[in-house]
Amino acid sequence: MKHLAAYLLLGLAGNNSPSAKDIKNVLSAVGIEADDDRLKTLLSELEGKDVSELIAAGSEKLASVPSGGAGGAPAAGGAAAGGAAAEEKAEEKEEEKEESDEDMGFGLFD
Numbered sequence: 001m002k003h004l005a006a007y008l009l010l011g012l013a014g015n016n017s018p019s020a021k022d023i024k025n026v027l028s029a030v031g032i033e034a035d036d037d038r039l040k041t042l043l044s045e046l047e048g049k050d051v052s053e054l055i056a057a058g059s060e061k062l063a064s065v066p067s068g069g070a071g072g073a074p075a076a077g078g079a080a081a082g083g084a085a086a087e088e089k090a091e092e093k094e095e096e097k098e099e100s101d102e103d104m105g106f107g108l109f110d
Contacts, residue, residue, distance in 0.1 A: 002032055003042050011051050019043075 006026040010018040020043060024034045046054075 002027060003034065003039050007042065007046065008051065016051075 003023060006023045007018055009026060010022055015022060020034075020036075020039050023039060023043075027034045
């Protein structure tokens with residue numbers, strides 16, 4: 001990802017076909033050492049392709065991927081009600097702890 005990010009930054013700066021040396025310079029400027037194998041793979045995959053077109057095609061593919069969570073957003077009061085429910089559960093747990101002492105079959109004052 002760091003190699004791709006450097007490639008895209010160089011593209012934004014006007015360098016439409018960055019070389020390995022250009023990418024290494026960007027990465028070294030922020031203290032990152034480039035991996036030569038990954039850099040060669042990236043450059044061979046992107047060779048002769050327009051990055052803008054690749055991003056547009058990727059966006060179209062992502063738009064068709066189901067992401068789940070089809071339910072609607074909760075109402076504004078939902079968060080407050082959820083918080084109150086969590087407090088009630090915490091209180092119930094505390095009560096259960098207190099009651100668990102009585103479940104032993106004897107009490108302190110028997």
